[in-house]
Amino acid sequence: MKLSRREKVAYGVGAIGKDMVYAFVSGFLFYYFNTVLGISATFIGIVFMGARIFDAFNDPFMGIVVEKTNSRFGKFRPWILIGSILNAVVLYFLFSMPTSLSGNPKLIYAAVVYLLWGITYTMMDIPYWSMIPAITDSGKDRESMSVIARSCAGVGFALPTALTLTLVTQLGADNKREGFRYLAIIIAVIFVIALTITASNVKERNRFQGETPTIKDMFRALVNNDQALIVVVSVVLFNASLYLTQQLALYFFQFDIGNEELYSVFGTVGGAAQILAMMCLPIIRKKFEMKLIFTGAIVTAICGYIFLFLLGTLNVTNLILLCLAALIIFIGFGLATVSTTIFLADSVDYGEWKSNQRNESVIFSLQTFVVKLSSAISVLLAGIGLDVIKLDVTAETQTEGTLLGLRLLMTILPLIGLSLAVYIFRKKYRLTESFLKTITKENKERFIMHREMRRMDKVLSEKEIDEILYHASYGVLSTIGEDGIPYGVPISFVHEGNRIYFHSAVEGHKLDNIQFNNKVSFCIVTDVETIPDQFNTKYMSVILFGTVSEVSEEGKTKVFNLFLEKFSHEFMESGKDYIKKAGKNARIFQIDIEHIKGKGKKG
Template sequence: MANTLQHQKDGRVGLGEKLGYGVGDLASGLMLNFFGFYLLYFFVDLGGLAPAAIGLMFLITKLIDAVTDPMMGVLADRTRTRWGRYRPYILFAAIPLGLSMILIFSAPEDMGGTALLIWAYATYSLCMLAFTAANVPYGGLLGVISPSSEERSRVTAYRMFFSALGGILVGALGTTLVRELGAGDERLGLLLTISCIAAVSVACLLTTFATTKERIPPVEQNGSVAGDLGVLLRTGPWIAVAIAAILGVTSIAARAATAPFFFKYVAGDDGSPVFLFFDRPALFLTSLALGQVSGVILGSIAARWFEKSHMLIVAGLGMAAFIMVFYALPLDAVWPQTALQYVIGIGFGMLMVLSYSMFTDIAEYIDWKTTRQMTALVIAASVFGVKAGVGVGSFIPGAALDLTGFVAEGQQSELALMGIQFAFAFIPAALLLPAAFALAFYGINREVLAEAEIDLSRRRARLA
């Protein structure tokens, strides 16, 4: 009992450290929301590239991530430094990540065709590699910041708050910054805005490095890489949450990537403000992000009484239903659309905060069952899930636009408009159904976690 009480005490994370860890995900929130909304638009509508070519880029980079993310997880799990296993990578990857973000939108204005396509593939791939180097260890740090599942869940809530804050800032200020900084030059506005985001992102990651600790000591020697991968792929709960995370993020990313085309070509929006300085795309993104914050808070509180997997099933099915209600509304129903997008955001916030918390629970569950510490490898699934979701979600509108005859900056056919609607509503709603189904096989409940924590506490006390 004394060992357990000491374990609980040592596992506490102070407010400053929670904020310091959480702010690191503001970097991801800013980058991924900006990319999700503007990247396809930048290369297709402004750059004149074929939507399918950019959509294929998103898919190819995710195939690369399927290799590099687990490799990064394996490397971080086996790293031993005076700064810990995971924190050094956050420190050294921060600046390369910021520079690579800027590089994507630095394509010369007169560059087009094959040269611009090569630029897009090269710079985006480089940025995703830098993101892997920073974000997989960042996720792994969450798994060792405390031996307590409840405390990790609280830290996760801070992380998801800052992630959602990134969406709020991009939604509320993104279109305004692009418009004002560019002074009529949209390409310049995008470059200057992403430069501001990159600077903030680097500062956030450096803050995380400086303010956090790793509280779970590493084992003297990890198992083999092949053995770790084999255990992971045989762990049903990890497979269930990975599927749900990938499909959930894909759904939201597809809507975000399609939104500029939906509002411009389907809704006929001219970019004028409809509320203060918010135009319709800004309202769309901001309401989603505000809902995400609410979902993070709601999910964190409700997790004290309800099973995480059960809440995610309800959230996923609810998101699918509300996406279809959004589709059924009149195109000029600005405020009902905004309200529905807020509700959809609540479900997405719950998906993010609970799934990330479940990944750390799975890492502890594997440690308990197998004595293998493979936190970053398990967490790599969450990073890959987000990137795969964003990539596939951006591929969906790219493919839909290409197949239905979309014409950049031109008059769209009825078929092209229907393609935009499919990518914006039908496909995102459909993706959430198998995500909810997968979670029915999660299998780790509160009682199992409590038993695992007690046993691991005793084991670590004996080794201390």
């Protein structure tokens, strides 16, 4: 499935808009609630974590809702538009708490509006990311789309990180409360425009879904997709590490360095490094497998944190050296972020291969949940940590112990998280490139086999199919050879259970083809009657797909007897004598039926 340049650009624009919102909320809402509104850091952390526990149920449910949507605009685009508009409205109220509120009403307002923001963001984010596996195939096409999306998301994330504090000061005329409110309005408008561009220009592709699953089936598919869960655990660990640094960096520059506006420089360097790393992935990809790239990315980030830890331990506050640490850390996170998007998309293919259900939205609901869960964990740790080290947001200076604790929170905890992430991933993730090629090939074959009939009124029942298989004398076996040329040959057959049996000479064209590729199709047509005056034909037909294997010597007698019962049942004894003489010059093969369907015009 090739995407046009227009579609790629439109999808990237959406990533910029939505990640501007996410960066604004995840990077500055904690700071806004804590330092501008004066809400306790521990309370904020608990509220954010509680909202994520709610998301543990809401996100997969939203994935299921999207999966079951079947509108004339598709299943993804309607939710992208609805979610972006609602989330933009909630974003405004999130940064526009009435000044009349205080005490418990203030806390309730903050908690409820933040919960609503998470719900409405999920409505947009799950269908957005779910489009990647739905509109691309695994391999270069998917990797290219993931790089575009994640690079643009990096741009969107970097913009608020670099400009928020400056714009808040300018828009609010030194009134941070008003500055945040005006900036929220600007970001909300950009957000809606960007996602409207995506929904208007990216065309949805129809993909085989198998039978429509129940909610229970989809939760089972989610739990049983072990590779998706491994990716999720790894992402939670390394994202929580990244977000913890981002949450505390603003406090670090304000209270340790003494200049909070330098945070913009730190964030800009980190954001630029992250985007550059994402854009370089296709080049790196030419020499290394994705699993190795991900491992190298995490190790790179670990090295950056070790460097940052040494700077903190030695009380080095030189901005150039701190930005160098940011450069190393965010290069690692840039590569890892794109990698995990690709891994999660690949796990959708794996889930289809394993369970015969392609649940993009359910699996990608994990990505939205994981990002928010990681953010919540980091905020909870940051909130409790800031209170434990006794950081006073109203004080102009902090104690040495407080500053040391701040540096340790920024380095040691992320190091632990990253080390666990790379260990779990290396040990449990097994979707190698060769395995993915096999999965993609088999999924495409299954898609061809399961294509729905255009005329559903002609579909035959299982009973009618069985009748045709029992009474028909012959069918056409279709194979393909090493030269790529298809070959169809009429053969007599018998049917028992989920298998078709046929006999053959010891060598021949069809056997050469079967040896090259044992996947075949078999077609039977019976009860054919032309209707000249109606320019039509009555018929009954069956087509099946399956794999061929040879029946062992021990099983040949049973199959020969099935042929006698079907074609020569009045001459069983003489037939058995004939088989004893001629059977050694024949080979018996079976087709294990993987999919079968019937079609007919009865009257």
